[in-house]
Amino acid sequence: MNMIEFRNVSKVYEDNTAALRNINLTIKKGEFVFLVGPSGSGKTTFIKLLIKEISVTTGNIFIAGRNICNLKVSRIPQLRRNIGYIFQDFKLLPNKTVFENIAFALEVIGKPGYVIKVQVPQVLKLVGLFSKMNSFPHQLSGGEQQRVSIARAFVNRPPILLADEPTGNIDPVTSDGIMKLLSRINLIGTTVAMATHDRSIVNSMRRRVVELEEGEIIRDQKRGVYGV
Amino acid sequence: MIFRPKYFFGETFSNLKRNFLMFFTAITTVAITLFMVGFFLVIVYDIQGILGSIKSQVEVAVYLKDNITDELRVYLENEIKSWDEISEVKYISKEQALENFKGEYEGSDILKEIQGNPLPASFELRLESPEKVDLVALRFIDKDGNYIEGVDDVIYGQSYVQKLFSIVAIVGTIAFLIIAVLLLATVVLIFNTIRLSIHARRKEIEVMKLVGATNWFVRIPFLFEGFFEGFVGSLISVIFLFILSNYFLIKGERAVVDTMHIKDLAIVGSNNVILYIYLGLVAVGGLIGIISSAFALKRYLEV
Structure with a gap:
């Protein structure tokens, strides 16, 4: 089953810079895909289109068979609840504890308190931060903060997880831990798409690699490496 | 959307605690600006009352x-x-x-x-x-x-009566203009303060939107906060106005009345209108708070 499908998708920004040109791509359920390419090649645009933070200029995007391009604005929250999103800069709220940061994602979608009390500790165990539940983000290392951000993205068990340079602000050793975590999440059936610059991660993981350059796909390789 | 008062009130008050400085700024802005508006209203009402009662004694x-x-x-x-x-x-x-x-x-x-x-x-x-x-x-x-x-x-006191009537008219017009300008300044100041406090939390709003919060879900705690700031601020201004008019203005006027031998003079606070001014200030405060929040939020919700 196709989880994500891009059909003839182009994105031109208001200042006439083309971020994506005529992209055709399918990602199957349970796949793990790296999006690689230099800065400005369209990786972030690719991810932002999927959560409708921005809209396509032409073409169509299907998620689980549904065209999201003609989605009403009022249905966007529903779309985003099915997609976990991990940011390079974590985007944790500094004045909330680890627990609250994750609980927040559940409160926002209307989950009742007793569900939150069960699910948040569960996901914190998964990312190995159960003991830091009551810490504030500034008391954690970069790697730990990114794990909180992953926990927040995954706590609702979305079928799709998107990551935009999740290891961009983290040292290599810690990055390995993050990748192991994403692999585990992928193993239980979650479709993962990750934009990255990190050559060594891509080379060691040996997953599908889609390379973008100036908004076009120049390579789509199963079990690929970063550069040819 | 499911309405969950516990979440919204909890969110409002934990934000109150955590963003205390911002709340303090907003509340004092409301209190000071509305105090000025209210002070003018009381003074004008007072002068109109005195002139009116002199007028009725013609x-x-x-x-x-x-x-x-x-x-x-x-x-x-x-x-x-x-x-x-x-x-x-x-x-x-x-x-x-x-x-x-x-x-x-x-x-x-x-x-x-x-x-x-x-x-x-x-x-x-x-x-x-x-x-x-x-x-x-x-x-x-x-x-x-x-x-x-x-x-x-x-x-009959020809010249004095005619002068009195033109003074009443002039005072009324000037006071109306001053109050209108003050009210406008109040709205702008409160709006800017609330916009700053929302701007300081744009990241929070962005994250909420990206994890799938509906616009109303994001909006409601901010509207509560806006209302709370406006309400508390205006309440403070009313308390100060009350003290000022009851302990200073009235005493001053009594003294003037006694020395001038004017009978049956209308005195501040001796009338329900002052109460309406107070109630009006509180209502205006709360309303400006809510409306400012709603408008200030608009651009941050477009994620």
Whole structure:
């Protein structure tokens, strides 16, 4: 089953810079895909289109068979609840504890308190931060903060997880831990798409690699490496 | 969307605690600006009240000739009573005029000098519409420019009455303009303060939107906060106004009233209107808070 499908998708920004040109791509359920390419090649645009933070200029995007391009604005929250999103800069709220940061994602979608009390500790165990539940983000290392951000993205068990340079602000050793975590999440059936610059991660993981350059796909390789 | 008061109130008050400085700024802004608006309203209302009560005391004294017959006097009295501008006619006989005079100058040497009764009888007229005092005075003059039969003299404070009316009109207009400008400044200041406090939390809003919060879900705690800031701020301004008008203005006015011997003067706080001013300020405060939040949020919700 196709989880994500891009059909003839182009994105031109208001200042006439083309971020994506005529992209055709399918990602199957349970796949793990790296999006690689230099800065400005369209990786972030690719991810932002999927959560409708921005809209396509032409073409169509299907998620689980549904065209999201003609989605009403009022249905966007529903779309985003099915997609976990991990940011390079974590985007944790500094004045909330680890627990609250994750609980927040559940409160926002209307989950009742007793569900939150069960699910948040569960996901914190998964990312190995159960003991830091009551810490504030500034008391954690970069790697730990990114794990909180992953926990927040995954706590609702979305079928799709998107990551935009999740290891961009983290040292290599810690990055390995993050990748192991994403692999585990992928193993239980979650479709993962990750934009990255990190050559060594891509080379060691040996997953599908889609390379973008100036908004076009120049390579789509199963079990690929970063550069040819 | 499911409405969950516990979440929204909890969110509002934990934000209150965590963003204390921002709340403090917003609340003091509301308190100070609305205090200025309220202070002006009270002062203006007060001045209008004083001028109004002086206005209502405008009297016309019609002095009668000593040789007037009873028939003519009764005829005149009934005639005056039938005029629309008149609210009250009081006849003061020669004897009563002397009594009044004696009462006012009790113990004075003047009394010893009086022989017989030199004072005339008179009508004291109170007017329904004090602005028409000129018209009323003219009715006592015939087409040749003399007083009508039986009337010796008509007295009212011509120049002072006219001045008073133009002062009332000018004060009213200026006050209205000042209050309008102050109110506008208040709205702009409160709006900017609330916008700053929302701007400081744009990241939070962005994250909420990206994890799938609906616009209303994001909006409601901010609207609560806006209302709370406006409400508390205006309450503080009302408390200060209350203290100011009750302990300073009234005392000051009493002193003025006592030294000037003005009777029945309207005094601040002696009227429900002041209460309406207070209630109005609180309502305006809460409303400005909510509306400012709603408008300030608009651009941050477009994620």
